[in-house]
Amino acid sequence: MNEHESEFNSPQAEGFVNSKPGNDEADNAEPQIEEPEIEEPDSEEPDVSDNKTARVRMELYDWLQCVVTAIICGVLIFVLAGRTIGVDGRSMLKTLQHNDRVVISNLFYTPGNGDIVVFQSPSEQFAFPLVKRVIAIAGQTVSIDFDTGSVFIDGVMIDEPYISSMTTNRHDFHEPVTVPGGYVFVMGDNRGSSTDSRDNVVGLVDTRYILGKVLFILIPGMDESGERDWSRFGATD
Numbered sequence: 001m002n003e004h005e006s007e008f009n010s011p012q013a014e015g016f017v018n019s020k021p022g023n024d025e026a027d028n029a030e031p032q033i034e035e036p037e038i039e040e041p042d043s044e045e046p047d048v049s050d051n052k053t054a055r056v057r058m059e060l061y062d063w064l065q066c067v068v069t070a071i072i073c074g075v076l077i078f079v080l081a082g083r084t085i086g087v088d089g090r091s092m093l094k095t096l097q098h099n100d101r102v103v104i105s106n107l108f109y110t111p112g113n114g115d116i117v118v119f120q121s122p123s124e125q126f127a128f129p130l131v132k133r134v135i136a137i138a139g140q141t142v143s144i145d146f147d148t149g150s151v152f153i154d155g156v157m158i159d160e161p162y163i164s165s166m167t168t169n170r171h172d173f174h175e176p177v178t179v180p181g182g183y184v185f186v187m188g189d190n191r192g193s194s195t196d197s198r199d200n201v202v203g204l205v206d207t208r209y210i211l212g213k214v215l216f217i218l219i220p221g222m223d224e225s226g227e228r229d230w231s232r233f234g235a236t237d
Contacts, residue, residue, distance in 0.1 A: 082107075084218055085118055085129060085211070091188035091195070092116070092131055094164040095236055096214075099221030102131075102236075104212035111137055111184050111207055113153070116214040116236055119186075119205050129211055132186035132196050133162070136179050143176040144198075149191070167191040171198035182207055 082105040087096045095116065096102065104118050111117060115134045120126075136142045136153055143152045149166025150157050169192060179185050183204040188194025196202050220232040 082215065083212070087131055087221065088128055091190050091193055093190040095162050095189045096131060096217070097221045097223070100217050101219035103215045103218050105215055106210065106212035109213050111210060113137060117186065117210050118212055118214065119210045121202055122209065123201050125201055130202070131214065132188050132194070134184050135187050136185040138179050138181045138183060141176050141178045142185050144173065146170050162189050164190045165192040169198070172200040173198040179204060
């Protein structure tokens with residue numbers, strides 16, 4: 001074996017052992033593991049005052065919706081179903097007072113016992129509508145004991161907690177009176193100061209002249225001291 005051959009086969013021959021420098025270090029190096037980044041929670045607490053402001057705004061918005069809805073419904077009721085009219089006189093005391101502003105409706109209305117109605121009298125003596133209470137309807141018979149002030153319908157005395165004075169004035173009434181079809185018998189609650197079906201000037205009321213039933217008092221009239229009693233606002237029943 002010659003000298004050149006031994007140098008070629010030697011494991012330490014230059015260029016063979018070190019032909020890939022750094023490979024041992026790469027093989028022995030530990031693999032690098034990339035750890036995911038963990039986001040730290042936001043340490044800032046929510047602003048409580050902002051939440052309260054938002055709740056207040058929502059509540060105000062809800063109230064505003066309710067108010068607007070109520071106004072729209074009220075307008076529709078007045079336009080489609082009702083109207084307002086002023087009470088003139090004191091024949092309906094104590095239920096209605098002079099200058100009360102009431103809401104009436106004639107929508108799908110059929111007169112009934114105890115209803116307060118507004119009607120236009122055909123008599124030229126009354127240039128304005130009258131407000132009275134329906135005492136008897138078609139087919140019923142009215143009789144009145146003017147000594148006791150009691151009113152009877154078909155022989156049965158009716159309870160009248162709404163009157164301010166007893167029915168002791170006869171006017172032109174001749175009992176008994178049976179109400180014909182299409183008519184009603186009316187009287188004011190202030191029996192001592194009311195021109196009504198007891199008087200021939202008014203007589204039995206043709207239902208075609210009824211403008212509507214009184215639903216409620218919208219604006220109470222002023223009393224003698226010039227004050228309005230707002231506790232009277234609302235239904236008349």
